[in-house]
Amino acid sequence: MSAAKLHEVTTRLASVLRSSVRRSATAHGLKLVQLEALVYLASANRYSDMLAAVADYLGVTKGTVSKTLDALAGRGLIEKLVDLEDARVVHCRPTPKGLALVADAVPTPALSELPKEEVEASTAALLSLLRAMQAARGFRTFGECRTCRHFQRGRSGGVCGLTTEPLTQADTRRICREHEAV
Amino acid sequence: MSAAKLHEVTTRLASVLRSSVRRSATAHGLKLVQLEALVYLASANRYSDMLAAVADYLGVTKGTVSKTLDALAGRGLIEKLVDLEDARVVHCRPTPKGLALVADAVPTPALSELPKEEVEASTAALLSLLRAMQAARGFRTFGECRTCRHFQRGRSGGVCGLTTEPLTQADTRRICREHEAV
DNA sequence: AGTTAATGGTTGCGAGTCAAAACCATTATG
């Protein structure tokens, strides 16, 4: 049980997962990256639903993301909205049609058949593995606000210490690109 | 800690991993899929170093693999050898140059800095997760001979119960596409 | 202020991925 073995298992898991997501994407007439971007946008908060965030999250270049989002917008799965305060940024929000596709395409995989204890053990193991890899390679952690060091809990929701803006309960369950683990 | 959360963590891990492998591939002048195919071939046994096996393993189509292997062969990273008994199959074996590239490109990631107990726990959890996903989606398991139900241990190495051919010690450490967990 | 960065996006290029389908050769099955 060496680190090499762990690496091998991890890459294999990633490969199997990617194949099945690709299948799902194809079945819905999308490319793999298009579905991944759409799924991400469906759970990104308002600081994180822009092109640069998608590029960071998926680890692909801005150029690819630009065309990918164009394709999604062309199919009516997302809509692009220019930010009111910063005219450079374009917020991409899934349309109802896009959200429906996400709900249908996300595999709800074989995981639900695993025993509960095993699910918890796997999740914990993966999470610590993920954090280690992100830290070592300078990736953003992309977590939810409620687990972020900038988050200040309040009566209904809270406040982001970075932007000093209020967050609703729903906000705190979304993925943020500025997330930093405590 | 639901199955959905586990799925989310898994996909995120896969995404981070893929980005960093892509980076490594690019640094060596290869595409992601090309590096993945080369890494696979470096540890595949003689029943599993053919085009169809690569396609199964990576979850891409035969057409893509055909061109990918052509590209690798064109750079002198693998060599293609037609099977002596079955003229249809083409064995693809990494050249010394190809093996050197694999050794250099495989990340040896941040995992080595994790505590030993954590590595073992993560590996076990991931392995059972991987088996569950492969079983649920009809993927081949692609394991080593020594963990295969067809493997019959012998004095030096063993015998594959499926092909009835003898296997050396080294053979039993390689990846086989006919692998089936016990 | 006013130049200089830094950031967010778009566009174009060339190589290559990808699914699907048609196709050929070889081996297995009846």
Place this chain on the structure above:
DNA sequence: CATAATGGTTTTGACTCGCAACCATTAACT
């Protein structure tokens, strides 16, 4: 011996990918 199954190659069209050039907007700095 015909038919199927398997292993590979090739073609087509849409799209990805990295790279780099480019524009617009905002931030930083003497």
